[in-house]
Amino acid sequence: MPHRPVLPHFPVTRKPGPGAEPAAVPAVPAHSAVVVGGGISGLIAARDLARRGFAVTLLEAGASVGGCVGTHSVAGLTLDSGAESFATRSRAVPDLIGELGLSDAVVQPNRVGAWLQLSGEDTAAAAQPMPQSGLLGIPADPRAPEIVRAIGRAGAARAALDRILPVGALARKESASLGEVVRARMGDAVLRRLVAPVVGGVYSSDPDVLDVDSVAPGLRAAIAKHGSLSAAVASMRAAAPAGSAVAGLAGGMGRLSSALEEDLAALGVKVDTGVTVEAVERDGDGWIVSAAGRTLSAHALVMATDGPTAVDLLAGTVPELAAARPGPGPGVALVTLVVDQPDLDAHPRGTGVLVAEDVEAVEAKALTHATAKWQWLADSTGPGTHVLRLSYGRALSAAAAAAAQAAQAAPGPVDREDADLFAQALTDASVLLQVPLGVDDVVGWDVVRWVGALPSAAVGHRDRVAAVRTAVDAVPGLEVVGAWLAGTGLAAVTADTRARVAGLAEQLEGL
Ligand SMILES: Cc1cc2nc3c(=O)[nH]c(=O)nc-3n(C[C@H](O)[C@H](O)[C@H](O)COP(=O)(O)OP(=O)(O)OC[C@H]3O[C@@H](n4cnc5c(N)ncnc54)[C@H](O)[C@@H]3O)c2cc1C
Incomplete structure (x- = not known):
């Protein structure tokens, strides 16, 4: 795709004449925005801004948009190369899918569920259906037969101590890893044989690395409220919507990226792929974005990349972010x-x-x-x-x-x-x-x-996210979105991006 400057410098608004109907999308947009990064978060940001009348350019380093929600072709089949489902705990993704006219394509996975492979000399005997009543593998009832089968009687007896151990300092600690919480409450067998396989599958990470408040928000508060980890898990499970926890799209989740891309074209958003943004800087009340030997100027800047890239690109403008730079995923x-x-x-x-x-x-x-x-x-x-x-x-x-x-x-x-x-x-x-x-x-x-596509959610992550939000909120016309702040997963990214971008648009519209 040819690279050329696409945005006029600070376009002016054409005021409607007396008696004129207000146009849904202004003929000459009052505001312009550059979105850096064309993953799901950047696509949603660009779409929501364009729908509010912004002139939007989206710059994506890769050859195609979608980021982790992409496709590849294997044996003539178009398959998802990254995300293949979305969580249904909130309406965020179903609502977006509905807006894009894809609701009829939403499908449920086979309800038989997955299995758990544990260690053992006889590999077949050491496999069992994954217990389904837990949260990130943490059982709501450590005495349930399928849990005892997975962790043994001694492991189950240790796990059951959770019911009588005092809540103690865990709830008050500033930050803690998921592993620390599970080990303290239920012991090592639950941690290694149930929780580690699940978080390894979802986050490609070890529970001792992960910040419990980021991957299981509300869990520590629920432990304090209900007096045990198992009761906390049971209460959170009960509060979750009934039915399958995830859904997909017939044809694959890649359809979501394609539908967003089509909608951006219809909304007049300029999408440039193969363009790696190299620098961003403040320019008066707006922004200048440099990529591939050209510059774009705009009123608003949305950084929708991975965390390290966002922090590095904003280093000159928001130096406070350096302290919160996440490790590589x-x-x-x-x-x-x-x-x-x-x-x-x-x-x-x-x-x-x-x-x-x-x-x-x-x-x-x-x-x-x-x-x-x-x-x-x-x-x-x-x-x-x-x-x-x-x-x-x-x-x-x-x-x-x-x-x-x-x-x-x-x-x-x-x-x-x-x-x-x-x-x-x-x-x-x-x-x-x-x-x-x-x-x-x-x-x-x-x-x-x-x-690095799966962001690091290491201990202290929640506090680092809060620090980033505070620093970014202090800079007019700037928003930073994406999984490194919202949390891994389409549900989290979609909800957070939409809320953040709405805030940015309101800020600029109010000027
Ligand atoms: C293998 C895998 C499987 C997953 N499975 C699921 C699943 O089944 N369900 C689920 O809900 N979630 C899943 N996820 C997580 C989910 O896909 C992500 O949380 C979400 O897609 C992240 O979107 P994003 O826009 O924040 O980031 P990304 O998708 O990473 O997009 C960031 C974009 O920024 C671009 N970029 C970076 N630097 C620059 C630059 N300097 N200039 C221009 N562009 C730049 C990148 O090329 C990229 O396209 C999975 C993730 C992976 C990796």
Whole structure:
């Protein structure tokens, strides 16, 4: 796409003449905005500003928009390369989908749920359906039979102490990791065998790294209120809407990015891909954005990139952000296999498998059996052909990282060769699904790497987010959005971006 300056410098408003009907979108917009980053957050920001009459330019470094909500083609199938579902705990994503005319495409995943692979000499015997009554793997009832099966009688007895242990200092501590809270209340077995596999799958991270208040907002307050972690989990589960916790789109979540892109075109938003923004600076009451040898000026600037990029680009204008610069997120490699293997029609491990860290026979941290999870996909492959997605890589706790370094551990998953990851995925899928899969069964495969796309939510994250918000709020015409502030996941990103951008628009419209 050719690069050319697209925005007039501070366009003027054309005032409607006497008796004229106010136009829905001003012929000459009163305000202009540049959105940096074309992931879901940037797309939503651009759309909401354009709908309010702003002249908007969106600059995206990648070859296409969507960020983590993208697609790739494997064996002739268009598959999601990143996000493949959205949480239904709030109306944020369903409402957006409705506005884009996609409500009819919303689908529920197969209700059979996923499995949990625990360590054990007999891999098949050490697998069980994932207990579904918890929160991030934390059980609401540690004495339930499926929990006892997963953590053993001794582990369950320790976990049950949660009911009688005093709440103590945990609730009052300024910040704490998820691991710290679970270990203190329910012991190590719950942490390693139930919670770690779930957060490894969702956040590609270790519970000892994650800030409990960021990944489970309200949990510590609920512990203080109800007197135990299990009662807190039960109360939060009861408050969640009934039905499946996630939904998807027939055809894949990539349709959301495409629909947003189409809507931006209809709204007259300039979308430039392949443009990496190199600098942003204040210019009077507005902003100048530099990229690929050209500059754009605008009244408003929305930074919708990853955290480190946003902080670095704003370093000259909002230096206070430097102290809150997040660490790089974990690198993740996803290996997608499309296989012809009719034995998988029985969905031997439901919608997939979450893997405990100490399972030595398997390197993947999770496997999604996509054709078992999504009926629309099974319909498009037909019986006997299956889509499997295995994920590799998670952020380690400081202790685990030090141990890996001392042992001169092999390169991380993102640095491994494609062919190596492919061979590993075939081996892992065979073990996890208990169905032998060979190279001859594979009709297509692909490796997608996500580096830093899952933001780090390390301990203290909530406070760092608050510090960023305070610093950004003090700068007129600036908003910073995205998963690094809103929290990982489309529900969080959508709700937060819309609220933030509405605030920015109101601020400028009020001038
Ligand atoms: C593998 C994977 C699977 C996931 N699965 C799910 C799921 O099933 N359900 C769910 O709800 N969530 C899921 N998520 C999380 C969810 O996708 C993200 O939280 C969300 O999409 C983040 O959107 P964003 O706009 O904040 O960031 P991003 O999607 O990361 O977008 C940021 C954009 O900024 C661009 N950019 C960066 N620097 C510059 C620059 N200097 N100039 C211009 N552009 C720049 C990047 O190229 C990128 O496109 C998943 C994430 C990953 C990585």
